[in-house]
Amino acid sequence: MRLDAIGVLGAGQMGAGIAQVAATAGHMVFLADVSHEAAEKGRAGIARRLNSAVEKAKMSRVEADAVLGRLHPVASVADFKDVGIAIEAAAENVELKRHLFQQLDAATPPGAILASNTSSISITLIAAATNRPERVIGMHFFNPVPVMKLVELIRGLQTSDATFGAVKALADQWGKTTTTAKDYPGFIVNRLLVPFLNEACDAVMNGVGTIEDVDASIQLGLNHPMGPFRLADLIGLDTILAIARVLHEGLGDSKYRPSPFLVKYVEAGWLGRKTGRGFYAY
Numbered sequence: 001m002r003l004d005a006i007g008v009l010g011a012g013q014m015g016a017g018i019a020q021v022a023a024t025a026g027h028m029v030f031l032a033d034v035s036h037e038a039a040e041k042g043r044a045g046i047a048r049r050l051n052s053a054v055e056k057a058k059m060s061r062v063e064a065d066a067v068l069g070r071l072h073p074v075a076s077v078a079d080f081k082d083v084g085i086a087i088e089a090a091a092e093n094v095e096l097k098r099h100l101f102q103q104l105d106a107a108t109p110p111g112a113i114l115a116s117n118t119s120s121i122s123i124t125l126i127a128a129a130t131n132r133p134e135r136v137i138g139m140h141f142f143n144p145v146p147v148m149k150l151v152e153l154i155r156g157l158q159t160s161d162a163t164f165g166a167v168k169a170l171a172d173q174w175g176k177t178t179t180t181a182k183d184y185p186g187f188i189v190n191r192l193l194v195p196f197l198n199e200a201c202d203a204v205m206n207g208v209g210t211i212e213d214v215d216a217s218i219q220l221g222l223n224h225p226m227g228p229f230r231l232a233d234l235i236g237l238d239t240i241l242a243i244a245r246v247l248h249e250g251l252g253d254s255k256y257r258p259s260p261f262l263v264k265y266v267e268a269g270w271l272g273r274k275t276g277r278g279f280y281a282y
Contacts, residue, residue, distance in 0.1 A: 004028055007080035007108065008087050009100060011042025011073070013274070014117055015089035017145025020046045023070040024146070025174050030074050030083060039073035046071060049146070077107040084109075085170070087139060089117040092242040097121060098129040105130040113163055115139040119239070120186045120194075120246040123156035133158035137167050140187060143235065151176045152187050185250030186243060194243045200228035201259035211279050229279040232262075233272035237279075241266050 004027055008019040011033040019042070023029045033039045050064040077100075080086050086104050090096055097116060104114050114136045116126055127136035138154025151171045155164055171178050181187035186194060200214055209217065215227025224231075232240055244258040265271075265278065272278030 005030065005083045006085055006087065007032065007077065007083040007104075008089060009033075009077055009080075009104065010089035010117075011039045012089070013143060014141060014145060015087075016042040016045050017143065018087055018089055018117065018141055019043075019071060020049065020067070020146055021174050023067045026070070028070050028072070030072050030079055032074050032077050032079065036073060036075040039075075043068070043071050043073050077103050080104065080107045080112075081109070083112055085113040085115060085167070087115045087117060089141075092119060092121065092239055092246075094121050094125065094246075097126050101126050101129045101136070105132060111135070113137065113166060115167060117141055119190050120243040122185070122250075123154045123183050124158065127156040127158055134160040135163050137163050138181075138183070138187070139167060139171070140181075140189075142189070149175070149177045150189075151178050152181050152189060153178050154181050154183050154187055156183055185247045190243050191247070194240055194247060195256060197228050197232050197240055198244050198256075198259050198262060200232075201261040205259060205261035233278035233280055233282075235272065236274055237262060237266050237271045 006022045006027045007030045008015050008022065009032050011031050019029045019031045031039045031042055033042060047068055050067060053059045054061050054064050086108050088097065088100055088104065090100055097118060101114060108114065110132065114130060116123065116138050117140060118138060119140055123136060123138040127133035130136055133156065136156055137159050138152065140152035140154065142148035142150050153164065153168060168178055179188060203209060203214060204211055211229045215229050218224050218227045241258055241262055244256065247256040248258060269275060270277045273282050276282050
């Protein structure tokens, strides 16, 4: 096991961002996804972002090349055999995450820490799928990962003090600010954010205002950097719906019921920026 080696499972928007941050901090990063091609695609996206940073004089070409040199797309989690920590960044689906953690548990060294970037799902439930629940923790990053400073740390019922301390030290090393959330649905940020976004959907559905008027009112009236619908498109409507369902099921309160307006957009495949169409067209 190499403490300087990190495995990232998931090469999409969040996983690639985590991999970029880890590699920038000097770690050897093994990036896996459903296939080697998907992992290579994730690395290519990181390369584009680094090239943009070089063009804007935010980093040198030597620095960018060094970061890319530490990023290694791999065929599967079987290549995580030497990592000291593996971070999962897959879709917000509890059965998928439990399955992936079973794979990570089998592939990584017994002493390795397993972290999930879940934004709402129980860490205790995920950890129970492994033979090392004391070494499982939630490490919730925010999009875009290289820019956003916050990492929510979530301890499962079984998470040890040593695991928590090691992961907090790692996040500090990466220049992140950490907060600690209890292992309840949505944790801190999404417990507050997703009902807000969901209520915006209900407001438009009920004719209170248009999407554009709600966005302008919140952005200008509350001094938010963007309105709820622009933000929802950035996050991904499918992700928001998944979190809303976790809140509704986990907390059992009708106030968390997903808005039918949001559900329809997801059913249409209009998921936001990543599909070119959400509440707005891109």
